Amino acid sequence: MPDLISREIQLVSxxxxxxxxxxxALVEAKLELLKDEWVLVRNLYLxxxxxxxxxxxxxxxxxPPFELGKxxxxxxxxxxxESHAEKFKPGDLVTSNFGWREYFMATPQQLHxxxxxxxxxxxLGALGITGLTAWAGLNLVDVQAGDIVFISGAAxxxxxxxxxxxxxxxxxxxxxxxxxxxVEFLEQDCGFDVAFDYKHDPLIPTISLAERLHLAxxxxxxxxxxxxxxxxLEAALSALRVNGRIIACGxxxxxxxxxxxxxxxxxxxxxxxxxxxxxxIVSDWLGHHAEFEREVGDYFRxxxxxxxxxxxxxxxxxxxxxxxLFKGENIGKMVVKLE
Amino acid sequence: MPDLISREIQLVSxxxxxxxxxxxALVEAKLELLKDEWVLVRNLYLxxxxxxxxxxxxxxxxxPPFELGKxxxxxxxxxxxESHAEKFKPGDLVTSNFGWREYFMATPQQLHxxxxxxxxxxxLGALGITGLTAWAGLNLVDVQAGDIVFISGAAxxxxxxxxxxxxxxxxxxxxxxxxxxxVEFLEQDCGFDVAFDYKHDPLIPTISLAERLHLAxxxxxxxxxxxxxxxxLEAALSALRVNGRIIACGxxxxxxxxxxxxxxxxxxxxxxxxxxxxxxIVSDWLGHHAEFEREVGDYFRxxxxxxxxxxxxxxxxxxxxxxxLFKGENIGKMVVKLE
Numbered sequence: 001m002p003d004l005i006s007r008e009i010q011l012v013s014x015x016x017x018x019x020x021x022x023x024x025a026l027v028e029a030k031l032e033l034l035k036d037e038w039v040l041v042r043n044l045y046l047x048x049x050x051x052x053x054x055x056x057x058x059x060x061x062x063x064p065p066f067e068l069g070k071x072x073x074x075x076x077x078x079x080x081x082e083s084h085a086e087k088f089k090p091g092d093l094v095t096s097n098f099g100w101r102e103y104f105m106a107t108p109q110q111l112h113x114x115x116x117x118x119x120x121x122x123x124l125g126a127l128g129i130t131g132l133t134a135w136a137g138l139n140l141v142d143v144q145a146g147d148i149v150f151i152s153g154a155a156x157x158x159x160x161x162x163x164x165x166x167x168x169x170x171x172x173x174x175x176x177x178x179x180x181x182x183v184e185f186l187e188q189d190c191g192f193d194v195a196f197d198y199k200h201d202p203l204i205p206t207i208s209l210a211e212r213l214h215l216a217x218x219x220x221x222x223x224x225x226x227x228x229x230x231x232x233l234e235a236a237l238s239a240l241r242v243n244g245r246i247i248a249c250g251x252x253x254x255x256x257x258x259x260x261x262x263x264x265x266x267x268x269x270x271x272x273x274x275x276x277x278x279x280x281i282v283s284d285w286l287g288h289h290a291e292f293e294r295e296v297g298d299y300f301r302x303x304x305x306x307x308x309x310x311x312x313x314x315x316x317x318x319x320x321x322x323x324x325l326f327k328g329e330n331i332g333k334m335v336v337k338l339e
Numbered sequence: 340m341p342d343l344i345s346r347e348i349q350l351v352s353x354x355x356x357x358x359x360x361x362x363x364a365l366v367e368a369k370l371e372l373l374k375d376e377w378v379l380v381r382n383l384y385l386x387x388x389x390x391x392x393x394x395x396x397x398x399x400x401x402x403p404p405f406e407l408g409k410x411x412x413x414x415x416x417x418x419x420x421e422s423h424a425e426k427f428k429p430g431d432l433v434t435s436n437f438g439w440r441e442y443f444m445a446t447p448q449q450l451h452x453x454x455x456x457x458x459x460x461x462x463l464g465a466l467g468i469t470g471l472t473a474w475a476g477l478n479l480v481d482v483q484a485g486d487i488v489f490i491s492g493a494a495x496x497x498x499x500x501x502x503x504x505x506x507x508x509x510x511x512x513x514x515x516x517x518x519x520x521x522v523e524f525l526e527q528d529c530g531f532d533v534a535f536d537y538k539h540d541p542l543i544p545t546i547s548l549a550e551r552l553h554l555a556x557x558x559x560x561x562x563x564x565x566x567x568x569x570x571x572l573e574a575a576l577s578a579l580r581v582n583g584r585i586i587a588c589g590x591x592x593x594x595x596x597x598x599x600x601x602x603x604x605x606x607x608x609x610x611x612x613x614x615x616x617x618x619x620i621v622s623d624w625l626g627h628h629a630e631f632e633r634e635v636g637d638y639f640r641x642x643x644x645x646x647x648x649x650x651x652x653x654x655x656x657x658x659x660x661x662x663x664l665f666k667g668e669n670i671g672k673m674v675v676k677l678e
Contacts, residue, residue: 054611062581062611229607242401248609263602268568270587271618272393272401279610 004031004040007315008071008101015056017258018326023056024319029071031105037085038105039094046099046315046336047075047124048322049157053255062281074099075129077120088113095123102315102338118300119307125333126161126300126307129282132292133249134162136285138169140278141245143223145170150217150236152198153227153252155182157333160190162225164305165296167191171223174216176232178328185331189306198232210235220244228253234264237275246277256326308332314339343370343379346654347410347440354395356597357665362395363658368410370444376424377444378433385438385654385675386414386463387661388496392594401620413438414468416459427452434462441654441677457639458646464672465500465639465646468621471631472588473501475624477508479617480584482562484509489556489575491537492566492591494521496648496672499529501564503644504635506530510562513555515571517667524670528645537571549574559583567592573603576614585616595665647671653678 005028012025031040052074055066066072076099080092085108088094094111098104114123125131137158143149149166153159154175163173163186175186175195180202186195194216201207207215213235222244224236229251236246254261270277285292299305310330312321318336325334344367351364370379391413394405405411415438419431424447427433433450437443453462464470476497482488488505492498493514502512502525514525514534519541525534533555540546546554552574561583563575568590575585593600609616624631638644649669651660657675664673 062613233606248607251607251610254607260604262604263606265599265601267572267602267606268587268590268593269618270616271590271620274401274618274620274623275616276618277609277614277616279608279613279615281610281613284613 004103005029006031006101006103009315009318010071011056011066011068013068014058015053015256018256019053019056019323021319021323026316026319027071029101031103034105034107037108039080039085039088039108039111040082040103040105041078041094041096041098041111042081042103043076043078043099043101043338045077045121045124046318046338047128048318048325048334048336049074049130050250050252050255050325052322053326062283072100073097075124076100077114077123077128078104079120093120093123095128100318121309121311121333121335121337122300122307124335125157125309126305127293127297128333130157130333131161131296132285132289133158133280133282134165135292135296136282136288137162137225137247137249137280138165139288140280141223141247141276143169143171143245146172147222148172148174148217148219148241149223149225150174150176150213150221150239151225151227152176152232152236153250154186154190154192154195155331156227157330158249159225159227160186160308160332161296161305163192164190165299166223166225168299168304174213174221176213176216182328182331185308189308208235210238213239223247225249226251230254230261234266237264237266237269240269240273240275242273244273244275246275248277248279252326310334311337313337343442344368345370345440345442348654348657349409350395350405350407350411352407353397354392354595357595358392358395358662360658360662365655365658366410368440370442373444373446376447378419378424378427378447378450379421379442379444380417380433380435380437380450381420381442382415382417382438382440382677384416384460384463385657385677386467387657387664387673387675388413388469389589389591389594389664391661392665401622411439412436414463415439416453416462416467417443432459432462434467439657460648460650460672460674460676461639461646463674464496464648465644466632466636467672469496469672470500470635471624471628472497472619472621473504474631474635475621475627476501476564476586476588476619477504478627479619480562480586480615482508482510482584485511486561487511487513487556487558487580488562488564489513489515489552489560489578490564490566491515491571491575492589493525493529493531493534494670495566496669497588498564498566499525499647499671500635500644502531503529504638505562505564507638507643513552513560515552515555521667521670524647528647547574549577552578562586564588565590569593569600573605576603576605576608579608579612579614581612583612583614585614587616587618591665649673650676652676
């Protein structure tokens with residue numbers, strides 16, 4: 001086999017605060033031939049996700065930091081080009097964690113076969129890790145019919161699926177998002193009962209976040225699906241009712257702060273209202289993937305669940321797509337389509 | 340029956356920040372005769388507890404605020420003086436929520452009979468509401484043999500019992516307290532594996548709380564029993580291991596702050612380490628009281644559990660006993676003995 005050159009995106013310096021394009025480099029790399037069974041894959045779509053920001057810091061956490069001067073990892077869906085493994089043949093569609101690059105060589109154990117019956121990018125969205133995250137969050141705190149569920153970052157990849165699934169469970173669902181267009185998406189496309197623009201209230205420009213949430217949820221909330229942390233968590237702690245639950249899934253408001261920010265001043269509501277707050281890392285739920293695919297896949301095939309995505313084209317646009325996550329440029333899942 | 344005069348302590352103004360003696364008044368009140376069955380009780384011991392501070396604010400919470408110009412409520416143990424109810428006879432020992440006063444008249448439903456076999460004040464301590472709180476906290480997050488349990492405010496009424504019960508469950512137990520005398524009490528009397536003085540490290544005066552906890556718990560902690568909130572909660576969030584649990588029981592560090600204080604800056608550890616934080620209000624656990632009395636009463640009778648208390652004598656000292664809670668004047672349960 002002749003040398004195969006793949007373009008890949010490397011982290012070349014660790015960002016302080018908000019990353020910039022200068023922290024990354026698009027590099028041509030030669031694929032190394034593996035020893036035994038191997039499969040050559042061409043990526044079709046790459047996933048860019050807010051959690052990747054944490055991996056750019058050189059700190060121990062639930063996933064190791066990205067190494068400088070190496071291709072970053074991340075979710076991807078691609079098609080098999082060549083296979084020396086019995087389990088795969090050219091043309092097969094596979095998901096993997098070999099994102100941020102055009103081609104890669106992997107062992108069969110590193111690949112997850114998926115069906116061609118649906119559009120490949122959906123395996124990075126509603127039927128992928130972000131969909132699994134949404135589903136896991138609802139299960140983590142046992143969301144039930146009748147619960148009033150508030151979701152922040154609701155127009156994001158996890159939030160919109162969490163809201164749609166909560167509606168399918170018979171919940172009342174409230175969402176916050178960062179633009180009128182996103183609010184419309186939540187109410188019109190995702191079936192949220194109420195959504196509001198946390199950045200700007202057209203009627204009462206001076207209203208606080210806590211007041212804004214109160215107006216959207218006059219009876220309070222039972223569940224808070226937190227994707228953002230910060231001030232919204234404080235507002236939710238005020239709105240939660242006795243025995244309420246918090247899914248601590250994401251904290252995008254704090255991912256790019258160079259210094260740690262103070263937590264909510266009303267955290268003692270956890271005691272007085274007997275709240276339960278649980279942290280969610282989706283990798284703990286990979287063992288439930290088949291169950292998730294069955295349940296959520298059925299919803300999708302029956303037209304009960306929509307996959308919404310924002311598609312950016314070209315690996316050279318992957319970094320700006322990633323940075324766009326922190327400017328709220330995506331509605332639904334942000335994916336990078338390779339040409 | 341002639342008029343019966345009872346001295347009682349009333350809240351006469353709502354404290355801003357730390358309460359002072361001027362917020363309270365010792366008042367002589369005439370007991371009102373009840374209609375049907377009634378029992379006249381003379382209190383032997385009154386309970387003063389940090390949670391009462393919250394009831395002095397005029398804000399909705401899990402218990403209604405104290406009313407100005409009325410006797411405050413609170414735990415008490417007393418003996419029946421006169422009974423017009425079949426269930427009670429003079430000399431019976433009863434617990435009630437009619438604290439902060441010398442005598443009271445109650446319906447039989449408002450009284451809980453207890454045995455004379457043990458010293459009455461213990462029903463306000465290890466075998467009372469604070470003991471139940473400790474026991475409930477361990478059950479709330481399913482503390483198991485082998486867990487490394489860290490308890491703040493460990494020399495207090497709830498903390499010392501929580502630590503003793505955790506030792507009986509086979510845990511490794513670490514405690515923080517506010518004086519060398521309390522540290523000795525925890526290590527010598529309560530069987531804590533390690534205890535430390537959070538106010539002062541004799542060897543390294545400049546050490547931070549997080550570093551202090553790290554030195555006491557080099558392998559991290561699995562469970563944090565929080566009685567204080569504030570900076571100690573931040574230290575515990577750093578020390579907790581993956582899948583750790585937090586019992587959000589008390590926040591005495593913040594009870595007297597006039598303005599809300601910022602929460603921990605590292606709250607996102609809840610997500611990255613998949614922590615569970617649960618709020619505890621003991622009134623939710625009153626239905627488990629018989630189970631608690633059986634289990635913890637057996638420990639006590641078998642000499643496996645000690646009741647430690649700080650006794651202040653005289654109803655005229657009740658306010659200063661209460662205020663002493665916030666200066667750390669108590670070791671174990673603070674009680675007021677009536678003369």
